[in-house]
Amino acid sequence: MASTQSDRDEGSTRLAEESKAIEAFQRRIDGILTSFEFSEQARFGVRLSLEEAIMNGFHHGNQRDPAKWVEVRWAISPEEATFHVLDEGEGFDPEAVPDPTLDENLEIPSGRGIMLIRTYMTEAMYHSPGNHIEMRYRKPRR
Amino acid sequence: MASAPSRIRVADVNGVMRVDFTDSDILDEAAIRQINSELTRAIEAASPPRVLICFAGVEHLSSAALGTLVTVNSLIKKRGGQLRFSNIKPSIFEVFKITKLSKLFQFFDTAEQALQGFGRG
Numbered sequence: 639m640a641s642t643q644s645d646r647d648e649g650s651t652r653l654a655e656e657s658k659a660i661e662a663f664q665r666r667i668d669g670i671l672t673s674f675e676f677s678e679q680a681r682f683g684v685r686l687s688l689e690e691a692i693m694n695g696f697h698h699g700n701q702r703d704p705a706k707w708v709e710v711r712w713a714i715s716p717e718e719a720t721f722h723v724l725d726e727g728e729g730f731d732p733e734a735v736p737d738p739t740l741d742e743n744l745e746i747p748s749g750r751g752i753m754l755i756r757t758y759m760t761e762a763m764y765h766s767p768g769n770h771i772e773m774r775y776r777k778p779r780r
Numbered sequence: 781m782a783s784a785p786s787r788i789r790v791a792d793v794n795g796v797m798r799v800d801f802t803d804s805d806i807l808d809e810a811a812i813r814q815i816n817s818e819l820t821r822a823i824e825a826a827s828p829p830r831v832l833i834c835f836a837g838v839e840h841l842s843s844a845a846l847g848t849l850v851t852v853n854s855l856i857k858k859r860g861g862q863l864r865f866s867n868i869k870p871s872i873f874e875v876f877k878i879t880k881l882s883k884l885f886q887f888f889d890t891a892e893q894a895l896q897g898f899g900r901g
Contacts, residue, residue, distance in 0.1 A: 657808040686840065686875070
């Protein structure tokens with residue numbers, strides 16, 4: 639589902655945990671960002687953030703239940719790109735995730751996805767009950 | 781059942797295990813699990829494991845891939861070995877810096893530089 643005007647591209651899709659479908663979706667978003675002249679650095683950050691949000695949805699949200707979907711909605715303009723990633727899980731408290739950058743947590747293999755999203759995107763917020771993340775990348779002003 | 785094609789290339793360079801990735805994107809969960817098990821097998825066969833992971837050609841990597849590298853590092857340390865990284869693009873190195881994992885690993889510009897002095901700390 640998508641609508642494109644010359645100054646805006648909006649749409650939504652439901653993804654199953656299937657790598658080819660996720661890769662195709664990422665390529666599609668990257669194409670839209672490229673057409674709106676987002677920098678390579680911005681596209682790198684958006685791709686990583688989407689990957690982290692989608693994978694969190696499948697693993698922590700849907701608990702790897704193959705019958706459940708992750709839905710992504712996007713709205714991209716020449717100035718900014720907004721994404722909503724929703725899973726079918728019960729949600730979680732993002733503040734309860736330990737800070738992975740503390741020395742005592744460096745050797746823990748998981749828990750870095752949310753901090754990467756918060757670093758690469760201009761804004762990121764979880765909506766209650768925590769199964770819906772909204773994240774936005776805004777181009778820096780020239 | 782046919783096994784999936786290997787996600788890494790492993791070569792012996794003067795007693796150092798050099799590992800290269802076959803994919804430019806290390807994002808897919810199934811691929812990362814496979815990389816983890818291939819690396820674990822190779823490390824467990826070496827004593828002590830001296831491992832160079834070369835990131836030439838790698839364009840994207842997720843937190844799950846970072847997790848695998850952390851696990852592999854712990855295993856290598858446990859077995860008294862050493863792990864070094866080389867040829868990391870600046871955008872990927874940034875991911876290591878943001879997560880502070882740059883403190884955990886040793887980075888070299890080129891594989892040749894990384895291979896020098898392996899085993900001497």
